[in-house]
Amino acid sequence: MKLPPLNALRAFESAARHNGFIAAADELFVTRGAVSRHVKLLEEHLGLKLFHRNHKGVELTTAGHDLLPVLTESFQAMAEKCGHISASAFELRIICPPALSIRWLFPLLERFRELHPEVRIKLTTDFYGAKGFDTSEYDLGISVEHMPGRSPNIVVLPLFSSYLSPACAPNLLKGQQSLSSPQDLKNFTLLHENPRREDWKTWAREFNVEGFDPSQGEAFPNLDMATKAAVMGAGIVMADMALCREELQLGTLILPLEHMKCEEPHGRYALIGSRDKWDDPNVTKFKDWISEVSAEGAPAA
Amino acid sequence: MKLPPLNALRAFESAARHNGFIAAADELFVTRGAVSRHVKLLEEHLGLKLFHRNHKGVELTTAGHDLLPVLTESFQAMAEKCGHISASAFELRIICPPALSIRWLFPLLERFRELHPEVRIKLTTDFYGAKGFDTSEYDLGISVEHMPGRSPNIVVLPLFSSYLSPACAPNLLKGQQSLSSPQDLKNFTLLHENPRREDWKTWAREFNVEGFDPSQGEAFPNLDMATKAAVMGAGIVMADMALCREELQLGTLILPLEHMKCEEPHGRYALIGSRDKWDDPNVTKFKDWISEVSAEGAPAA
DNA sequence: CTTTTGGATCAGTTTTTCTAATCCAATGTA
DNA sequence: TACATTGGATTAGAAAAACTGATCCAAAAG
DSSP: OOOOOHHHHHHHHHHHHHTSHHHHHHHHTSOHHHHHHHHHHHHHHHTSOSEEEOSSSEEEOHHHHHHHHHHHHHHHHHHHHHHHHHHHTTEEEEEEOHHHIIIIIHHHHHHHHHHOTTOEEEEEESOOOTTOOOTTTOSEEEEEEOOSOOOTTEEEEEEEOOEEEEEBOGGGGGSSOOOSSGGGGGGSOEEEEOSSOOHHHHHHHHTTOOSSOTTOSEEESSHHHHHHHHHTTSOEEEEEGGGOHHHHHHTSSBOTTTTOOEEOTTOEEEEEEEGGGTTSHHHHHHHHHHHHHHHHHOSOO | OOOOOHHHHHHHHHHHHHTSHHHHHHHHTSOHHHHHHHHHHHHHHHTSOSEEEOSSSEEEOHHHHHHHHHHHHHHHHHHHHHHHHHHHTTEEEEEEOHHHIIIIIHHHHHHHHHHOTTOEEEEEESOOOTTOOOTTTOSEEEEEEOOSOOOTTEEEEEEEOOEEEEEBOGGGGGSSOOOSSGGGGGGSOEEEEOSSOOHHHHHHHHTTOOSSOTTOSEEESSHHHHHHHHHTTSOEEEEEGGGOHHHHHHTSSBOTTTTOOEEOTTOEEEEEEEGGGTTSHHHHHHHHHHHHHHHHHOSOO
């Protein structure tokens, strides 16, 4: 079956729903005549009357009653879906792990919003989860990314490197224990970001340090909290230098072994997204903006 | 949400389904340019791309993938429903009880088909069923109708009267038993149409006949069979004179009490239908035709 | 008896849509 | 390397569709 003229279907649907051509005309922003004409056209197309025309308004025929619901449902479904899709065109769903989010991205985001007020950013502050970056849930992700060979439809844009080095509150070193060589670490509590990274271990491996247990100490759900704990003097955190610049500047954290800093060994901070959406306008805006922001002020040089 | 231009939606749906604008253009009987334009328009309306344009054809974006199914389903549903409705416009569903159908309507119907070949008659030969004439299943019904006061949205068009009188095969009266007064009926087997009518009883009441048992005898599922049984000499049927004109003419049935004939006491043969459809073109064609046919040759005058 | 309500209709105009021709880029083919 | 082929984009002009606004009409309400 060939579909009747769609606009005629719509006019009929509206007229039937409102039980009158005038109401339909109002809804569709046209004149009564236009609606009348559309309905007539549809009736001719189908070969039967859809309305009984009484002196007072119209009333659906059996056929009209039969036809109405499927039209209403269909138009409704299409309108709803188009609405969602259209709304999603102004939406940018970003996922960023906690420390990076709260210590870096979040404060910057306001500037992006000023620059592109039409883009509605939905930021999720969390780790990716077991299956890695979920392209159906998020348009972009920001985190430390191991560059080579991801899934083929994932694109990675490197942003900046960061460096790992042990950090602690200055008071911690005012006691009996000194911390001038890595071996001294055995006398301190180590503070860990638990769920993902094994930064102490990698740092130790990187510098071939032995004589302390890099898994000893206390664990936190993310690096932000571990860092805060360090500020409070709870121990020594393997700090991500890009993420605690404020503490370092204020002097609430110091780097007792500053000469021993290694580049994030898992990779670099990067923006990732699906190839599909990589050239979407909003994604592009964000890409451009974040590249600039990263270049301008990020690395702990 | 305001619906995007419907024709653009259709063009996109077709293009997406075929994975190409050319195939869609063929399906919609337009040029490639038209499809291209429609899709572009829709994309502008939604504010995002629905296709990735590669050198070789097109490929749906995430948004496109998201949008396609609801469109396909909706258009499919609408097309199907319109198809059904449109087909029903050329259909006339008539129900007629067995004896009337086989003895009167059926042979005449060929003439109607010649006159209006575009109307597809679907004749159901059966009694109405417990709830009476079902306006949702049938457009028209033909049967004996008690005129006054039916359900308000049922219309009745009287066609012709018929008459009841006992009938039997001539041989039946060649035996010992004669049949010259109603009281003689007690010596014969009565033949009944079982399911609906109590014609013997009403006839007896009509003429105040006593001295025989009007419920005695054999029953058949309809009057056609009872009449045929009478022709075979099985007994005496309360014949509907309009429905056994052939037998009476041929002499295979006779009316031993011809002076005692009563008009169908339940009413007259009539066409009935729902008020809704009473002026539908096909219904009108049938009304006009059957009125004429009835007037011209029906009554057993 | 007049007004109001709700739809039908028509001529003329506006808007949309389509076509047909031409481009363009990539890819396979000779 | 040349060259046809494929599949989409683009454009101006032409054709078709849709809309308006005025006018009609019939029934019902005031």
